Amino acid sequence: MTIDTLTVSALTKRYGFHRALAKVDLTLYAGKLCALLGPNGAGKSTLLGILSTLVRPTQGKISYGHNGSEVNAGSELRAQIGVLAHSSLVYGELTAVENLEFFGRLYQLGDVSARAQALLDDVGLGDKARHRPARTFSRGMMQRLSLARALLHDPQILLLDEPFTGLDRQGAAALARSLASARAQKRIVLVVTHDFEPLADLTDHVVVLRRGKVVHEQLSAGEEGFRYDELKEIYHRYTE
Amino acid sequence: MKRGLFFAAVGVCAVLFPYTIYLIFFKAPLDRKLFFNQKIFYYHVPNAAMLFVSVIMCGIASFMFLRKREGRWDDLAEASGELAVLFGLIVLVTGSIWGKAAWGKWWQWDARLTTSLLLWMVMVGYVLVRKYGGPGSERLAAGLAIFGMADVPLIYFSVKIWRTLHPKTSVVKSLEPGMRGPFWLSFLLFLAMFYILITLRTRAAAATRELRELHESGLDAGVFE
Amino acid sequence: MSFFRQVSTLVWKDLRVEFRSREILYTMAFFAAMIVLIFSFAFIKEGQVVDGVVPGILWAAIVFGGTLGLSRAFDRERESDTMRALLLSPTSRTAIFLGKAIGIAVFILVVEVVVVPMVALLFGAPLFRDPHLLIATLLLGTFGFAVVGSVFAAMLLRTRSRDVLLPVTLYPILVPLLIAGTKSTAGLLEVAPNYSAIYFWIKFLLVYDAIFVVVALGTFESLVIE
Numbered sequence A: 001m002t003i004d005t006l007t008v009s010a011l012t013k014r015y016g017f018h019r020a021l022a023k024v025d026l027t028l029y030a031g032k033l034c035a036l037l038g039p040n041g042a043g044k045s046t047l048l049g050i051l052s053t054l055v056r057p058t059q060g061k062i063s064y065g066h067n068g069s070e071v072n073a074g075s076e077l078r079a080q081i082g083v084l085a086h087s088s089l090v091y092g093e094l095t096a097v098e099n100l101e102f103f104g105r106l107y108q109l110g111d112v113s114a115r116a117q118a119l120l121d122d123v124g125l126g127d128k129a130r131h132r133p134a135r136t137f138s139r140g141m142m143q144r145l146s147l148a149r150a151l152l153h154d155p156q157i158l159l160l161d162e163p164f165t166g167l168d169r170q171g172a173a174a175l176a177r178s179l180a181s182a183r184a185q186k187r188i189v190l191v192v193t194h195d196f197e198p199l200a201d202l203t204d205h206v207v208v209l210r211r212g213k214v215v216h217e218q219l220s221a222g223e224e225g226f227r228y229d230e231l232k233e234i235y236h237r238y239t240e
Numbered sequence B: 001m002k003r004g005l006f007f008a009a010v011g012v013c014a015v016l017f018p019y020t021i022y023l024i025f026f027k028a029p030l031d032r033k034l035f036f037n038q039k040i041f042y043y044h045v046p047n048a049a050m051l052f053v054s055v056i057m058c059g060i061a062s063f064m065f066l067r068k069r070e071g072r073w074d075d076l077a078e079a080s081g082e083l084a085v086l087f088g089l090i091v092l093v094t095g096s097i098w099g100k101a102a103w104g105k106w107w108q109w110d111a112r113l114t115t116s117l118l119l120w121m122v123m124v125g126y127v128l129v130r131k132y133g134g135p136g137s138e139r140l141a142a143g144l145a146i147f148g149m150a151d152v153p154l155i156y157f158s159v160k161i162w163r164t165l166h167p168k169t170s171v172v173k174s175l176e177p178g179m180r181g182p183f184w185l186s187f188l189l190f191l192a193m194f195y196i197l198i199t200l201r202t203r204a205a206a207a208t209r210e211l212r213e214l215h216e217s218g219l220d221a222g223v224f225e
Numbered sequence C: 001m002s003f004f005r006q007v008s009t010l011v012w013k014d015l016r017v018e019f020r021s022r023e024i025l026y027t028m029a030f031f032a033a034m035i036v037l038i039f040s041f042a043f044i045k046e047g048q049v050v051d052g053v054v055p056g057i058l059w060a061a062i063v064f065g066g067t068l069g070l071s072r073a074f075d076r077e078r079e080s081d082t083m084r085a086l087l088l089s090p091t092s093r094t095a096i097f098l099g100k101a102i103g104i105a106v107f108i109l110v111v112e113v114v115v116v117p118m119v120a121l122l123f124g125a126p127l128f129r130d131p132h133l134l135i136a137t138l139l140l141g142t143f144g145f146a147v148v149g150s151v152f153a154a155m156l157l158r159t160r161s162r163d164v165l166l167p168v169t170l171y172p173i174l175v176p177l178l179i180a181g182t183k184s185t186a187g188l189l190e191v192a193p194n195y196s197a198i199y200f201w202i203k204f205l206l207v208y209d210a211i212f213v214v215v216a217l218g219t220f221e222s223l224v225i226e
Helices: A044-051 A096-106 A112-123 A139-151 A169-184 A228-239 B002-027 B036-068 B071-103 B111-132 B137-162 B177-221 C003-021 C023-042 C054-079 C082-088 C093-123 C131-155 C162-189 C195-224
Strands: A005-015 A018-029 A033-037 A059-066 A069-071 A081-084 A157-161 A188-192 A205-210 A213-219
Touching (some): A005 A044, A005 B177, A018 A044, A018 A188, A018 A205, A018 A213, A033 A044, A044 A157, A081 A139, A096 A112, A096 A139, A112 A139, A112 A169, A139 A157, A169 A188, A205 A228, B036 B071, B036 B111, B036 B137, B036 B177, B036 C195, B071 B137, B111 B137, B111 C162, B137 C162, B137 C195, C003 C023, C023 C093, C054 C082, C054 C093, C054 C131, C054 C162, C082 C093, C093 C131, C093 C195, C131 C162, C131 C195, C162 C195
Parallel strands (some): A033 A188, A033 A205, A081 A157
Antiparallel strands (some): A005 A059, A059 A069
16 A cells, blocks of 8 residues: 555644644645755644654644555554654664664564665665764764665655755765655655755755745646756745 | 532531531530540541542543543543542541540551552642643643552552551441431531532633633634734 | 564663663662662661561662663653654554563563672571572562553653652552562561462562553553654
C-alpha cells in the first residue's frame, strides 16, 4: 500500500494559548518535492511533527492516501515515514554503524549490516568515523548520520527539517542527489528549509507558512521544478 | 431538582451543625470506658466515610476521564481529589486523638490506619501533580489515581498479614441506644456537607475549564487576530 | 518482527548504550551503597547496628538507588530525543514500554549484585542460606519496581517538577512491594526460617507484579502518548 498523497484539512495545533498552526489545508503528492518555507516560528516544525504522526492536531484532519482510499494510521504507516528533525534522533553512545543496525532491526530490514554500510557511503560518512561513538561527531557528521537514519528504510514519505544545516558543499550535493532520486522514485518529499539554493530545479511545490497559516502555495508549471531565482522571489515576496 | 437538593443540603447543615453539637455534648451518654474522649468518634467515623466516598469518586472519575476525555469528568476528579485530602486530614487527626485516648498511643501500624495514611498520601500526590505538573498534568494525575485504587487492596492485605502477630486495635463496638441518634445525625450532617463541597468545587473547576476552553476556541477561530 | 524480538532488540540497545559509559550503573551502585552506610549509622544502638533493620536497609537502598537510575535512564532518552525516534518507528508502544522496564530491571539487578553481598558482609547476615528464595524475592521485587517505576517515569517525562514528583507519586504505590520484600528477606534471616511465610510473601510479590503489569499495560498508551 504505497502512499501517494498526504492531505491535511483545516489543521490546527495549539499549545496552551499559543497557536502554532491555524486551519492549514495542504496536499502533498508523490513525485513532487515540496519546499516548506517561512520565517522562524511559522509552524513549519509543528506541521512536520503532525505529518510524521508524532504530534496530534488540536483540530482538523490528516489523511494518507493510496489510490484514492485512505490508509489507517498505525505501525505499517510509520514504517513508510522517514524523518529528519532538529535533534539528531540517534544514540550518542553507539557508533554510526551500531545506530543504523539498531534502527534497521526496528524497521525489520533485511541484511541490516550491508544496508547500513551502503547508506553511510551514500551520505559520505568515512570509514573511520562510522565506527566512532556518535557523540564524538561534528555537527556536519551528525547531520549525515541522522540523514542516513531517515533514509535507511527507503521510506515512501520523507519529512526533512532543515536538512542542509551543517553540511558542507559535498554533503549538500550528496543530499541533493538523494532527494532527486527520491523524487524520481515517486516518493512524497517535504523539505523545510531556509536555504533553497540546493533545492533549485528539484522543487515542484512551494508552500510558504507564516504565523501558522499558508500564505502562498504554488506548483511548478512543467516537469522542470522551480529555478533558483523563482524560489528566491517567492520567498522574499511572502516572508518580508 | 439539583438546585433544590443543594439548598436542602444547605438547610440540613445549617440545622444539624448546632443541633448535633447540642446532642453530642449535652445529650448523648458518656462512654463507659473512654468518657469524654469517645465523643470524637461522632466526627471521626462520618469523615472517614466521606473520605472513602471521595476516594472512590476520584478513582471512577479519573477512569472515566481517561476513557472519554470529557472535561466534566476531570472536574469531578479534581474536586473529589481535593476533598479526599481534606477529609483524610481530618480523619487522621481525629483518629490520632482518639487513639491516644483509647490506646495511649498517637499512632498504630495496623492495616486500616496504614492503608488510610498511604491512600491519603497518594491523594496528596494527586493534588501535587495537578498543581505543579504543568500542562497536561490532568491525565497524569488521573493515572496516579487509578494506580492508587489498584494498590489499596494490596496495601490493606500486606499490612494486615504483616501485623497479625500484633495486638488488634479496638473494634468499633455496637452503639448504645442513646448514641445512635447523634451518630446518624452527624453522619447525615457530613454527607450534606460533602454534597455541598463537591458541588461547589466541581462547579468552580468546570468554570475554570470552560473559560480556558472558550479562550482556546476563540484562538482557533481566529478571534484574537 | 515478533513482539518478543522487538522487546529484546530494545533491551539489548539499552544495555549496550549503558555499558559504554556505565554512568547509571556506577552512580546507582554508589548511591545504594551510601544509603546502606547512612542507614547503618542512623540505626546504631549501644555501638551496634540494631537487630532486624537489615532487610529494611537493603530494600531502602534498592528503592532509592533504583529511583535514581530510573530518573536518569528516562532523562537520557529525553536529552537526545531518541524516544521520539522510537515512537516514529513501527515498534509497538507496549514493546517500547516493556523494553525500558526490563532494561531498568537489569540495571537494578546488577546493582543488587553489589549491594546484597555488601549488606551480608557488613551485618554478618546469612542472606545466602537459601539463595533460590532470595533470588526469587529480589527478582520479583525488582521487576515490580521497574514496571511501576517505568510507567510513572514515562508519564512524568515532559512534566515540570518531574524530579520531585517521581518519588512523591511512586513511593506510596510501592509500599506493598516493600512490605513483601522486607518480610520475605527478614524471614530468610531468621534463625529458624518460617518457610511458609516466606513462600507467602514471594507469592504476594508475584500477585503484585501481575496486577501492575496489567494496569500498566492498560493505562500506558493513554498516559504517555499525546
